[in-house]
Amino acid sequence: MGKCCRVSKLCVLCTLLAVASVATIVTLWTLALVGDGGEVIEPWDRYRLPSALVPHSYNVTLWPRLSPNPENLYIFTGESTVEFECVTETDLILIHSNKLNYVLQNNDHMVQLTAAGEEPAPRIKNIWLQPTTQYMVIQLKEKLKAGRKYQLYSVFSGELADDLAGFYRSEYDEDGVKKVVATSQMHPTHARKTFPCFDEPALKAVFNIVLIHPQGTVALSNGKDIDVVNTTIDGVAVTQTRFESTKKMSSYLLAVVVCDFTFIDAEEQGTLIRIWARRKAIESGQGNYALNVTGPILDFFQDYYNISYPLNKSDQIALPDFYFGAMENWGLVTYRETNLLYDPVGSSNGNKETTVTIIAHELAxxxxxxxxxxxxxxxxxxxxxxxxxxxxxxxxxxxxxxDVKDMIVLDDVHRVFAVDALTSSHPLSSNEEDILKPEQISEQFDAISYSKGASVLRMLSDFLTEPVFVEGLSTYLTVFSYGNTVGSDLWHYLDLAVKKNNMSLPHRVGEVMNTWVLQMGFPVVTIDTAIGNVSQKHFLLDPESNVTVKSPYKYKWLIPVRWMKAGVLQSDVWWLNEKTAVNLDMRSNGPWVLANINVTGYYRVNYDLGNWERLLIQLDTEHKLIPLINRAQIIDDAFNLARAGLVSTTLALRTTLFLSAETEYIPWQSALNNMHYYYLMLDRTEVYQPLQDYMKMLVTPLFLHFKNITSEWTKVPHRHTDQYNQVNAIDKACQTEVPECLNLTSLWFKQWMNSPQHNMIDPNLRSVVYCSAIATGAEPEWDFGWSQFKDAAVASEASKLMSALACTTKPELLQRYLSLTLNSTMIRKQDASSVITAVASNRLGQSLAWDFVRKQWQYMFTEYGVGSFSFASIISGVTARFSTQTELQQLKDFVKEHEALGFGSASLAVEQALERTEANIKWLQQNQQQVLDWFTGQTGPHVVLMGSI
Structure with a gap:
């Protein structure tokens, strides 16, 4: 049972810190449980902590070394005291610990246990580290007594690795000097990699943090610094920074940073707001936009929740190396540079929206x-x-x-439909016992949780009305402040708000929401306007696929339906409570019926053919009579209904014909998103050129529209969404080889190459211009893009170039680019998966990326780990085009080859890739010929004229 500590490379450093010897445990523990097969399951072999101990506070001191030791390792040392209360008598202490080395205390044990009060603490019998479940296990000779408090003290060390998890190292270059940042990512289970702790979200405590750091650097944590002194420790001149106690909070929200960054600040209603980043980034104004919007966003949420901001400061810091997009550490939010910094000269409109929405997400x-x-x-x-x-x-x-609220339909609702229509999807909420291991926890942070979660909550707010939703939410937050809840608690307080406001709902909130939360997938609502029948069915992209996940509701949902007839909105929400119902008001032989207005509901809509024809006629004659978001919905629903065999593929394709007269972004983006699937399936077939010709025909009027309103590309469109659609116009025009577009992007890029210090390309257009010019260019263009990427001082600019480098049509350059992902001095670890998926998105690079992943999987998976690569996105990216039996077999062979190693947080992505590939094979077999015939029928001599500008 007892095992030696499986730790980092620090174990080899006998001169650093003595590592405790581990005793072999020879007795069965009385707390052991029995498994289904009758085997004994010891408490330390279970992934959830026992409920006997509850932490109250931590006193933690950490000292990161920002220079390597003689063995070229970066380390940190620390000491920690956790005070906890014994709730139930026990002679076992389990506390999380992962990859930490411990110093013997008084030549006796790895920790010291003391008790509050006069009575001594129980004596320690045995201690060992359990690496699989990530515990320090402490057996006691006597029992801890219920109701008493104890303190556990330890001295430890760990590696300040560049693995982007726990307390880790980030590096950057400034003026030719290498700089090192010690920073943290405790979420979701990495606080235990920094100090021993009860690392579960329900075990909230107060944290008292002290950071020891090189003089001249600054230390940050969740609270304000209250004592900063220069001192000498072990002959080393250091600064010691002590922080105010945190609020009672979960361990995953702790943050610590040591750096030589600088900041800009402001004050909003007594709250100190600071934006931290590299000095040059702050000096060039890249933090100004974040500072300007943080105050208004905090004010909004204080009003929205009707609760004052709980802290006295709001620090936000941009880190050169960071795994997630951002992390909501309480009082010290950490971000990737691309998500917090906005350069007023070089960043795009899209970068600006990214910054404001991610700040709003984290502050929420x-x-x-x-x-x-x-x-x-x-x-x-x-x-x-x-x-x-x-x-x-x-x-x-x-x-x-x-009008940013409209973007949720494209960015979340439609995005997650694609995943949730697979049998390998999963419910929003799982049983606690099914989510135990760290990799299972990490797997929960997917599109279902984020985007489907957002979509169903938006639906909830809509049918409750926002004032009622907010009132219930505010009460819920007030009642449970500084505590923990389950989802049903929110439904309860929303029900109370419904009752208080005398609303009439046919169901309790929990009854409605459980049908969306406790079963995977979503319905397609079918309306037969000839007779008024309305029905629902579980929507699957492949209706022949086998649904093995049982649903407590047998895949029936309680569905709120907002609808209109001939442009007139029907005032009340109509509820579809059964598999089939009748709404006689929806009968229509003349006016068109349109359901799910503004896509507030999380479902797709199908109609009888007569109503589809009426909608198509309306789009072709006067498309603006159909609401903007619903024009996008009609396209997205039709294409996906066609993939599921519920309508014809030609009907879906007809929904795009009106785009030749459409200039709005949201319908265009919906069409491009759906046509992307056609490119993935068909760009290696004879359909590719007719598809290109058709898209060229559609996009040319849009290209000319933006050429006109921007006065020959010399002005920026005024509207936010017009700026986005201008990018679409140029992107698709160049992809379909409109000559004027190709000449334009090549000219702009060559002008930049001739004068590297003066990039005159509009920031909004840089992504598409870089990609087009590198795709049509050769090695000089690629090499120039690479040099600009390596020298980029603005993270968003580096990101644009990083994506564009994958656009080259030269296989040898794509191969070179892939190989660079294994060298973190060339491609940051946080960016490696993005590069691999970008190469895979290139139709000439997909097979190269797949071969690379197959060859390097074991190395990447074992050497880099979860903190460095987004393995799920890699699997999704390299398999997106799979549509042949050969590719399916290759994928199966890949899975079999690595089943012993496993796929960690990518396990679900692998299942989804297999299912998608099988569906793609069927789709291609069933649709390739009719798609070819339709595209050929839509194009002709007029395309040459329209494309000759």
């Missing part, structure tokens, strides 16, 4: 997630889905002219 968590926290990771969706939903509301407050 300061209340929902931090102040009130879900008890366990099986309900991640409620935390992340809620923040994703209200991020649009916060961003709308900061930028009211952008």
């Amino acid at each position: 968590h300061m209340w929902f997630g931090n102040l009130v926290t879900l008890k366990w990771w099986n309900e991640v969706w409620l935390n992340e889905g809620f923040a994703s939903y209200v991020s649009y509301l916060g961003a709308d407050k900061a930028e009211p002219d952008w």
Whole structure:
């Protein structure tokens, strides 16, 4: 039972810190449980902590070394005292610990246990580290007594690795000097890699943090610094920074940073707001936009929740190396540079929206997630889905002219439909016992949790009305402040708000929401306008696929339906409560019927052929009579209904014909998203050129429209969404080889190559210009793009170039680019998966990326680990085009080859890739010929004229 500590490379350093010897445990523990097969399961072999001990506070001192030791390792040392209360008598202490080395205390044990009061603490019998479940196990000779408090003290060390997890190292270059940042990512299970702790979200405590760091650097944590002194420790001149005690919070929200960054600041209603980043980034104004919008967003959420911001400061810091997009550490939010910094000269309109929406997402968590926290990771969706939903509301407050709230339909609803229509999807909420291991926890942070979560909460807010939703939410947050909840607690307080406001709902909130939360997937609502029948059915992209996941509701949902007839909105929500019902008001032989207005419901809509024809006629004659978002919905629903065999493929393709007269972004983006699937399936077949000809025909009027309103590309469109659609126009025009577009992008790029210090390309257009010019260019263009990428001082600019380098049509350059992902001095670890998926998205690079992943999988998976690569996105990216039996077999062989190693957080992505590939094979067999015939029928001599500009 007892095992030696499996630790980092520090174990070899006998001169650093003595590692405790481990005793062999020879007795069965009385707390052991019995498994289904009758085997004994010891408490330390279970992934959940026992409930006997509850932490109250931690005193933690950490000292990161920002220079390598003689063995070229970066390390940190620390000491920690955790005070905990014994709730139930026990002679076993389990506390999380991962990859930490411990110093013997008084030549006796790895820890010291003391008790509050006069009575001594129980004596320690045995201690060992259990690496599989990531525990320090402490057996005691006597029992801890219920109701008493104890303190556990330890001295430890760990590696300050560049693995982006726990307390880790980030590096960057400034003026030719290598700089090192010690920073943290405790979420979801990495606090235990920094100090021993009870690392579960329900075990909230107060944290008292001290950081020891090189003089001249600054230390940050969740609270304000209250004591900063220069001193000498072991002959080393250092600064010691002590921070105020945190609020009672979960361990995953702790943050510590040591750096030589600088900041800009402001004050909003007594709250100190600071934006931290590399000095040059701050000096060039890249933090100004974040500072300007943080105050209004905080104000909005204080009003929205009706609760004051719980802290006295709001620090936000941009890190050169960071795994997630951002992390909501309470009082010290950490970001990737691309998500917090906005360069007023070189960043695009899209970069600006990214910054404001991600700031809103993270600040939303300061209340929902931090102040009130879900008890366990099986309900991640409620935390992340809620923040994703209200991020649009916060961003709308900061930028009211952008109509940013509409973007949720494209960015979340339609995005997650593609995943949730697979049999390998999963419910929003899982059973606690099914989410235990760290990799299972990490797997919960997917599109289902974020985007489906946001979509169903938006639907909930819509049918309750926002005032009632907000009232219930505010009460819920007030009641459970500084505590933990389960999802049903929110439904309860929303029900109370419904009752208080005398609303009439046919169901309780929990009854409705459980049909969306406890079963995977979503319905397609079919309306037969000839007779008024309305029915629902579980929507699957492959209707022949086998659904093995049982549903407690047998795949029936309680569905709120908003609808209109001939442009007239029907006032009340109509509820579809059964598999089939009748709504006689929906009968129509003349006026068209349209359901799910503004896509507030999380479902697709199908109609009888007569109503489809009436909708298509309306689009072709006067498309603006159909609401903007629903024009996008009609396209997205039709294409996906066709993939599922519920309508014809030609009907879906007909929904795009009106785009030759459409200039709005949202319908165009919906069409491009759906046509992307056709490119994935058909760009290696004879259909590719007719497809290109058709898209060229559609996009040319849009290209000319933006050429006209921008006065020959010399002005920036005024509207936020027009700026986006201008990018679409140039991107698709160049992809379909409109000569004027290709000449334009090549000219702009060559002008930049001739004068590298003066990039005159509009920031909004840089992504598409770089990609087009590198695709049509040769090695000189690629080499120039690479040099600019390596020298980029603005993270968003580096990101654009990084994507564009994957656009080359030269296989040898794509191969070179892939190989660079294994060298973190060339491609940061956080960016490696993005590069691999970008190469895979290139039709000439897909097979290269797949071969690379197959060859390097074991190396990447074992050497880099979860903190460095997004393995799920890699699997999804390299398999997106799979549509042949050969590719399916290759994927199966790949899975079999690595089944012993496993796929970690990519396990679900592998299942989805197999299912998608099988569906793609069927789709191609059934649709290739009719798609070829339709595209050929739509194009002709007029295309040459339209494309000759």
